[in-house]
Amino acid sequence: MSEPKVTVCCTVNGQKVEADVVPRMSLADMLREELHLTGTHLGCEHGVCGACTIIVNGAPVRSCLMFGIQAEGAEIRTVEGLADGDTLSPLQRAFWEKHGLQCGFCTPGFLMLATWMLEQPEPVTEERLRHVLSSNLCRCTGYTNIVRAVTAAAKEMGKWAESAAA
Amino acid sequence: MGGIGRSVTRLEDPPLLRGQGRFAADIRFPGELHMRVVRSPIAHGRILEIDTADALDSPGVVAVWTGADVAEIPPIDFRQMRIPGLGDYRQPILAQGMVRYVGEPVAIVIADSPYAAEDAAELVFADIEELDPVMTAVQSPGEFAPGLTTEAGVVRKSYGDLPAAFAAAAHVFELELGVGRHTGVPMETRGAIGYWNADLNRLEMHGASKVPHANRLAIAKMLSLPPEQFHLFEGHVGGGFGIRGEVYPEDVLACLAALRLKRPVKWIEDRKEHLLAANHSRDQLHRLRAAVDANGVVLGIEDEFFVDQGGYVRTHASTVTDLTAGMLPGPYRVPAFAATGHIRLTNKTPAGTYRAPGRYEGTFVRERLMDHVADRLGLDRVEIRRRNLIPAEQIPFRRGLDALGTEVVYDSADFAGLLAKLEAGVDLPALEATLAARRAAGEKVGLGLAYFVEKSGLGPFDDVIITIAATGAVEIVTGAASVGQGVETVMAQVAASVLGVAHTDCTVVHGQTDRIARGMGAFASRVTVMTGAAVTMAAEKLKERLLAKAAQLLQGDRASITLDGCGIPLGELAAACAADDGTPALTAEASFTTDHMTYPYGVHLAVVRVDAETFGMVVERFVVAFDVGRSVNPMLVEGQIHGGAAQGIGGALFEEFIYSEDGQPLSASFADYLMPTLNEVPMVESLVLEDAPSPINPLGVKGAGEGGITAAGAAIASAIENAIQYRINIAQLPVTPARLRSMLQQASGS
Ligand code: FES
Ligand code: FES
Numbered sequence: 001m002s003e004p005k006v007t008v009c010c011t012v013n014g015q016k017v018e019a020d021v022v023p024r025m026s027l028a029d030m031l032r033e034e035l036h037l038t039g040t041h042l043g044c045e046h047g048v049c050g051a052c053t054i055i056v057n058g059a060p061v062r063s064c065l066m067f068g069i070q071a072e073g074a075e076i077r078t079v080e081g082l083a084d085g086d087t088l089s090p091l092q093r094a095f096w097e098k099h100g101l102q103c104g105f106c107t108p109g110f111l112m113l114a115t116w117m118l119e120q121p122e123p124v125t126e127e128r129l130r131h132v133l134s135s136n137l138c139r140c141t142g143y144t145n146i147v148r149a150v151t152a153a154a155k156e157m158g159k160w161a162e163s164a165a166a
Numbered sequence: 167m168g169g170i171g172r173s174v175t176r177l178e179d180p181p182l183l184r185g186q187g188r189f190a191a192d193i194r195f196p197g198e199l200h201m202r203v204v205r206s207p208i209a210h211g212r213i214l215e216i217d218t219a220d221a222l223d224s225p226g227v228v229a230v231w232t233g234a235d236v237a238e239i240p241p242i243d244f245r246q247m248r249i250p251g252l253g254d255y256r257q258p259i260l261a262q263g264m265v266r267y268v269g270e271p272v273a274i275v276i277a278d279s280p281y282a283a284e285d286a287a288e289l290v291f292a293d294i295e296e297l298d299p300v301m302t303a304v305q306s307p308g309e310f311a312p313g314l315t316t317e318a319g320v321v322r323k324s325y326g327d328l329p330a331a332f333a334a335a336a337h338v339f340e341l342e343l344g345v346g347r348h349t350g351v352p353m354e355t356r357g358a359i360g361y362w363n364a365d366l367n368r369l370e371m372h373g374a375s376k377v378p379h380a381n382r383l384a385i386a387k388m389l390s391l392p393p394e395q396f397h398l399f400e401g402h403v404g405g406g407f408g409i410r411g412e413v414y415p416e417d418v419l420a421c422l423a424a425l426r427l428k429r430p431v432k433w434i435e436d437r438k439e440h441l442l443a444a445n446h447s448r449d450q451l452h453r454l455r456a457a458v459d460a461n462g463v464v465l466g467i468e469d470e471f472f473v474d475q476g477g478y479v480r481t482h483a484s485t486v487t488d489l490t491a492g493m494l495p496g497p498y499r500v501p502a503f504a505a506t507g508h509i510r511l512t513n514k515t516p517a518g519t520y521r522a523p524g525r526y527e528g529t530f531v532r533e534r535l536m537d538h539v540a541d542r543l544g545l546d547r548v549e550i551r552r553r554n555l556i557p558a559e560q561i562p563f564r565r566g567l568d569a570l571g572t573e574v575v576y577d578s579a580d581f582a583g584l585l586a587k588l589e590a591g592v593d594l595p596a597l598e599a600t601l602a603a604r605r606a607a608g609e610k611v612g613l614g615l616a617y618f619v620e621k622s623g624l625g626p627f628d629d630v631i632i633t634i635a636a637t638g639a640v641e642i643v644t645g646a647a648s649v650g651q652g653v654e655t656v657m658a659q660v661a662a663s664v665l666g667v668a669h670t671d672c673t674v675v676h677g678q679t680d681r682i683a684r685g686m687g688a689f690a691s692r693v694t695v696m697t698g699a700a701v702t703m704a705a706e707k708l709k710e711r712l713l714a715k716a717a718q719l720l721q722g723d724r725a726s727i728t729l730d731g732c733g734i735p736l737g738e739l740a741a742a743c744a745a746d747d748g749t750p751a752l753t754a755e756a757s758f759t760t761d762h763m764t765y766p767y768g769v770h771l772a773v774v775r776v777d778a779e780t781f782g783m784v785v786e787r788f789v790v791a792f793d794v795g796r797s798v799n800p801m802l803v804e805g806q807i808h809g810g811a812a813q814g815i816g817g818a819l820f821e822e823f824i825y826s827e828d829g830q831p832l833s834a835s836f837a838d839y840l841m842p843t844l845n846e847v848p849m850v851e852s853l854v855l856e857d858a859p860s861p862i863n864p865l866g867v868k869g870a871g872e873g874g875i876t877a878a879g880a881a882i883a884s885a886i887e888n889a890i891q892y893r894i895n896i897a898q899l900p901v902t903p904a905r906l907r908s909m910l911q912q913a914s915g916s
Contacts, residue, residue, distance in 0.1 A: 022281070038192040039185015041404075043353045044437040048836035051353060079185035092183045096175050101806050103650025104182030105189065105353040105404030134844040137836070139353045139405050140650060140873075142808030143844045 010074045012037065013081030018127030021068040027061075028052045030068030031078060039079040039108050043137065050136030053109040054078050060116045079108035082115060091115055091153040102140035109136050114150045123161035124154040168669030169662050170865070176655040177670065178648075188401040190357025190373030195430035198359070199228055201420055202283035203433070204273040204290045205442065206265035209301075209513040209829020211294040213263055213272065220289040221275055226282030228427065230290065232273045233260040236422065239388055242484040245380050247570065255310065255318045255511060256685065257478035259388075259415040259422075264311075264773030265294060266477030267515050268831050269442030271415050271459075276423055277433060299513035299829035303472035304451055305791050316511040318479055320363060323491040325566030328457075335457035337542065343534055344528045344898045345879060347449035347474065348821035350520045350813075352649075354404020355435040356444060358417040360424025367395065369425050374398035374677060376411020376647050377687030380910055381555045382679045384413050384481075385421055392902035396421075400677025406649025407813070408443040408519040408689065412481040416443075441834050445482075445518030446823055449474035450490065452531045457502075462550050462583025466502035469494060469531065473509050475515035484509060485570070486517070488644050489621075492569030496619045497581045498554040498768060503566070513829045519689070521656030521813060522872040525620060526879060530899060533616035533880035541892060547884065548589070551617055555581040562861075569763070570690070576765045578795070578858040585617070588769050588791040591853050601773065604893035605891070611786070612774040612891075614884025619767045622869025623695030625760040628686055630700035632661060632708060633753045636744075638737030640665065640672040642704075644695040645685015647677040651871060652802045653693055659798050660698050660865070664705035665712075666730045691869025694798060696758055698907035699863045702758035711752065712739045764860040766868035768792035770814070774885035781903035781910075783886060785815055788848055788878075793855040795868035800854060804869045808850040810874020816842045817875075818882040819900050850874075 012035060019034040025044075031037045031054070043051035045064045052063040055077040063115040082089045091114055094100065101107040117124060117132045129150055138140065139148060154160040168174040181187055209511040218230040261272045273290050277283035300308045300316055307315040314569040322700035334339065359372040369391060374381060378398035384398040403410065416433050423431040423491035434445070450473050457466040473487050491505035520526075531849075556563050558580045565574035588594075597613065604611050631643040642657050658672035675681055686692065709729065717724040717738055729736065740752040773787040791808045797803045820840040824832045852874075859866030883896040886906070894909040 024281070032191075037185070038189075039187070041189070041354070042191065043355070044836050046835060046837070048438065049353065051438075053313055079183075083184055088180075088183060095183060096179045099176070099801050101179060102652070102805060102809060103352070103354070103403060103405045104179070105402075105650075106186055107182055108185050111183070130844050137353065137841055137843060139351060139407070139813070139841065140809045141805060142812030142850050143847050144808040144812070144850045145805060145845070147849060 006069050006073050007124050008068050010071045010076055012076045013078060016019050018043045019068065023067065023069050025068045026064050027066040027071050028063035031063065037078050037080050041108055043105065050113065051106050051109040053112045053136065055112055055116050065133055079111055082111060090156050091118065094149040094153040098145050098149040098152055100141065106136060106138040110138065110146055118154060118157055118159050124159045125161050125163045127163055168659055169796050170659055172659065173799055174655065174659065174669060176508060176652050177658055178652060178654050189354055189404055190359065190401065190419055191434045193359050193372050193401060195359065195361055198430035198432050199276050199278060199427065200280040200283045201423060201433040202275045202287040202906050203271045203416060203439065204275065205286045205439070206261065206268060206270040206272050206292065206294065208265055208294045208296055209268050210297045210299040211265050213261060213265060214293040214295055216273055217291040218273065218649065221286040223285035224282065224289055226278040226545050227275060227286045228278065229276040230273060231260070232699050233258065233262045237259050237262065239418065239422065242415065242418065242481060243384060245377065245384065245481040247483045247485040247488055249319050249484045251319050252479050252483050254314055255479040257415060257480060257516065259418045267513050268829060269439070269515055270477060274419055294403055301512055301825060301827065303474040303508065303510035304513060312512050317508055318475065318511055319484060319509045321484055321487045321491055321507040323567050324504035326466065328466045328468055328502040331457040331502040334459065335465055336460040337458045339456040339458060339535065339538055341453065341454045341535060341538060342897060343454065343531045344451040345448045345530055346822040346900050347446050348408030348817045348823065349445060349447040350409040352405030352407055352410055355437060355440045356410060356414065356416065357434040358420040360420040362424045362428045369396045369421060370399060371417065371421050372399045372401065374400045374411065375403040375649055376406055376689060378647060378677050378679050379645050379685040380687060381413050385418055387598070388418055388851050389422060389425060396678045403649045406688065407521045408523060409447070410649065411647070412445065412518060420836065437836065438834050441839055442515055442831055445480060446476060446515045447486070447517050447520030447523060448527055448817065450527045451516065454531060454535060456535055458539050460816040462545050462553055464554055467495065467500055469505045471505070471507050474505060474512050474514065474517065475509050476512055476514040478516045480516045480518050482518045485519055486523045487664060489569050490528045492567045492574055493525050493619065493621065494528040494530065494532055495565065497617050499556050510540060514825060521810060522620065522876040525618065525876045526817065529616060529618045529877045530879045534883065537884050548615065548791045552582060552585065558582065572761060572763055576619065577762065577860050579765065579767055579860050580857055581767065582790055583857060584767065584793055584855060585769055587855065588771065588853060591791065592771060592789055592829060594598065598770060606846050610774065610778055610889045612885045612888025613771065613773050614881045614888055615771040616768055616880035616884060617769050619765055619872065620873045620879040621763045621765055622691035623764045624690040624692045625696065627757055627759045628696035628700045629682060629687020629755065629757045630697065630704045631682060631753060631755045632704045632742035633751045634708060634736065635751050636737045638671060638735060638742040638910065640667060641675065642672060642701060643675045643681050645682045646693045646695050649688055652799070653688065653807065655696055656802065657697060657701050657799045660701045661705045663700060664709055667736060688817055691871035695764060695863055695869050697745055697866055698798065698865050699758035700756050702864045703758060703817065704754045707754040707756060708752065711743050714735070715739050715743050760862065762862055764795065764868045765860055766792065766794050766870065768873050770881040772881040772885040774882055774889055776886060776889045779877055781907045783901065785848055787851065788815065789851040789853065790874055791853040792873045793858050794870045795859040795865040796856050797854060798867060803854050804852045806870045807852040807874035810872060811850045811878060812842050812847045814875035815847055815882065817899060818879040820846070822900050845880065845916065
């Protein structure tokens with residue numbers, strides 16, 4: 001293989017990293033294959049399922065739709081960075097306590113998307129939660145316990161607001 | 167302590183929450199090669215030539231093989247429910263002269279990176295002479311091969327005096343009902359890593375799931391390896407739903423390549439391949455006649471149905487057809503019954519089982535019939551069911567049919583009792599009044615419900631080995647498998663209940679063929695029932711040993727000693743027993759065997775709103791009442807119900823594999839094959855009952871894996887009709903907005 005490679009420098013979960021990648025390599029593949037961060041999953045590689053969701057420069061991104069080389073200089077957060085050592089984040093803990101995962105394949109994507117949502121200044125209402133989380137697919141949980149988990153985490157973090165309607 | 171009945175959090179979760187899962191694509195071996203499958207772009211044709219020269223010249227390519235290179239490998243055999251005549255319809259691992267569906271493997275490329283393999287695969291050119299495809303199961307059979315028609319087999323089941331039932335009928339109903347082609351679609355695509363382990367002089371397959379022991383024997387035979395030289399290893403599995411873990415061509419190809427090249431060969435499917443190549447399911451058309459008396463009691467059902475099997479008959483052989491026929495009468499008396507199921511080959515992706523195989527379809531058919539009878543006779547749709555249910559006094563009830571090779575005997579049930587509890591639980595009269603008021607105000611909103619009987623706990627056996635270490639740690643080794651449903655937690659809870667330890671002190675090993683000689687795997691909602699029973703038995707044996715040892719050490723009375731009250735730590739007792747045995751740790755084995763399945767049952771209730779302008783349908787409420795005999799972990803049972811319900815809603819309203827007339831698949835991405843998101847699924851409500859514990863296993867449990875999905879299509883169809891006040895008859899799933907619109911236009915035109 002003689003495809004020329006490009007060196008990408010970025011920050012992943014607070015650590016400066018470098019990867020030599022071919023320009024056509026997706027950011028998801030770069031994380032998984034070059035940086036060995038396999039917590040970011042690929043469920044479709046065409047931008048629909050959201051399993052590959054990570055946070056890039058403060059925004060949720062489908063890492064299957066971005067090239068590795070586009071991450072030059074970026075601040076990246078993945079599921080591996082959510083826990084603080086042994087301590088799970090409140091959202092991770094809520095997923096555990098509310099049975100918000102079964103096979104766990106979609107879970108990293110949901111965790112990253114919901115982590116981003118919970119960090120935004122606006123409060124989380126049921127409508128907003130449904131609106132945001134409906135961009136990812138889960139085939140096991142029927143979403144019911146994902147909603148319960150994210151709601152519980154939002155309440156614990158003081159981010160929950162009852163809907164105006166209803 | 168986390169024993170039976172407690173909603174403990176799962177042992178499985180911490181690594182999955184931290185991104186430390188080991189799914190197939192996460193497995194890496196040094197020096198691994200990557201396999202890419204070249205697939206047929208043609209639905210039906212004769213292969214004239216496959217040109218691999220350019221692919222072989224492509225950078226990084228190690229090998230390119232076509233059918234000719236694997237001609238000595240036999241086709242993939244059946245795992246269960248083989249019936250005479252099906253053998254000729256099995257699939258070769260690479261097409262041998264003919265292609266029979268778009269997506270059929272015709273060649274593989276092996277290269278040093280997945281990108282290189284994919285590039286080279288684009289350069290393989292298959293020259294295929296196109297033939298007319300067969301695209302429906304109902305048309306008259308075509309030719310599969312010289313001397314073989316596309317009707318691979320017929321399954322017939324019956325009981326009772328059907329002519330007498332029709333002679334006595336006040337009403338005869340004739341219905342044609344169909345369920346569309348959809349399937350499990352787990353979020354993790356398939357994957358297989360063949361690994362030649364030179365140190366142990368054996369071949370390994372990583373990324374296994376569902377039935378590792380059965381697949382070990384099947385693949386070893388195909389590769390002419392002694393089974394001792396081949397082992398399967400299950401890591402994390404991203405959802406199964408029946409379709410993952412059967413032997414597929416790609417699994418055998420990855421193993422064969424590793425064996426021939428003596429290097430690790432990794433195959434990870436992409437989503438398009440998954441939708442074209444992994445088992446499809448459902449896709450049945452039923453023609454039903456029913457004899458009904460003046461009170462709406464069904465006297466007899468005659469059903470002829472057609473199963474669209476796709477291009478080949480895969481590992482399940484006649485399973486889906488068999489289950490459809492054997493389970494169709496459901497919870498109703500139906501004194502006479504005959505079903506004829508045609509297994510028909512077409513030029514679509516081959517089909518197999520998907521969660522509640524045959525029951526999702528059969529329940530739709532039977533419950534639609536109940537609705538029709540009620541409507542025609544002017545009866546309430548709940549009342550018609552009450553009149554037909556098998557009364558509690560007749561349980562255990564011999565159905566007069568068999569399914570999966572076992573006699574269908576409803577082991578315990580109170581069908582009317584569950585219906586009454588659901589009616590009370592949702593306050594049905596009040597709910598109906600509210601919906602009527604909303605309809606009066608102009609909304610199109612309605613309610614439907616449907617009854618189902620499930621089956622679970624298929625035998626014939628399950629083995630378990632439990633070991634207690636001197637530290638007190640308990641290890642449970644089972645030949646079952648996990649597809650993400652919580653097997654480790656549940657088995658730990660069962661063992662903890664007997665041994666009086668914390669479930670967190672128990673570890674569970676599953677899906678590793680080198681740890682236990684035989685195993686049945688995870689399918690047909692069997693694990694909690696079968697493996698749970700074997701775990702109970704093995705743990706009871708250990709408990710007996712431990713108590714006897716404690717009595718001996720304390721010189722006390724065996725009958726008055728308890729494990730947690732004896733004052734001797736469990737590990738110490740276990741070590742003392744092991745010393746007696748001369749083994750490193752105390753071990754017990756047990757095997758649970760059964761000839762019968764156990765039958766959970768329940769009702770689905772749906773409230774659906776139809777948008778008058780877009781014909782979009784919104785499921786506002788979805789309630790599942792489900793008697794599982796006994797819940798080991800109620801939280802996990804509810805999780806199974808939620809997930810099943812969402813998939814059931816998908817099959818009722820959205821999911822369908824559509825083909826063009828010439829056999830091109832039009833649903834080959836997530837943009838075209840629509841699965842429900844959080845927008846389409848309400849918070850699923852569950853009413854889990856334990857009123858009818860199973861008398862045929864030591865825990866009284868029944869499998870909970872499938873009852874969340876079974877009646878969803880039937881309940882939603884009923885609710886839509888109710889929403890638009892019965893101006894149409896829904897006879898086909900999924901009910902898409904376009905179909906609903908044309909049905910309504912036809913109804914108002916006529
Ligand atoms: S893998 Fe990126 S959206 Fe599905
Ligand atoms: S938990 Fe399996 S896909 Fe979401």
